[in-house]
Amino acid sequence: DTGVSQNPRHKITKRGQNVTFRCDPISEHNRLYWYRQTLGQGPEFLTYFQNEAQLEKSRLLSDRFSAERPKGSFSTLEIQRTEQGDSAMYLCASSSTRTGWNTEAFFGQGTRLTVV
C-alpha cells in the first residue's frame, strides 16, 4: 500500500448531472476525511469518518452532497445535480488514531471536478 488513492483524477460533467468519487485510504488508517480546494484557497473541510461512522459534516456540505464509508474501508463522495460552483479539487485524506489523537493526515492526489 503506497498511500491514499483517489479515482478518477479528473472529471468533467455537465451541470445537473450526478458524479461520484472514490477514495481508498491507507489500509490501517481508521479516519478518512474529505476536503475541497478551490483556486487560491486552502483545503476546506467537508466531512470525516472514523471507521464507518460519519462523525462530522461541514455547513459547506449541502443536501446535494453525500458521503459513505461502508465497512470502514474505501469511501465515496457523491454530488447530485452538479452546479458550476461545485468545480474544485476534491481531496481525500486518512489518518490513524491508534497511536494517539494528534497524528498527521495523508492526502491523496485529488479529483479535479469541472462542471460545464
Next chain:
Amino acid sequence: DQQVKQNSPSLSVQEGRISILNCDYTNSMFDYFLWYKKYPAEGPTFLISISSIKDKNEDGRFTVFLNKSAKHLSLHIVPSQPGDSAVYFCAAGGSEKLVFGKGTKLTVNP
C-alpha cells in the same frame, strides 16, 4: 471566520538563504499544528508537525516554531533549495479535523 491565517500569499528567496513562512491561529483549542507542501495538480504532502506541549520541532532542513501565547507558528527552511518552490499550507487541529490556512507560495530562485 478564518481560524488559521497565512497573511503572506507569496514569498521569494534566493537559493541557500533561509525561508520563513508564518501562520497565525485564533482557536485556543487547537493543540496540534502541521505544515504541508503542495505542488500544482497534486494533493498536499505532509512536511512537519508540532504538538502544543513543544515550542520547536526540527527535521533536517525544516524547523517549526510555536509561540502559544501569540498563537503564532512559523516554518523555517534552511538552506532553501529550488525544489522547495511550492505552496505551503499551515494546518491546525485537535482530536478531530484539521483547519487549513490559504497557503503561501514559496519561490526559491537559483
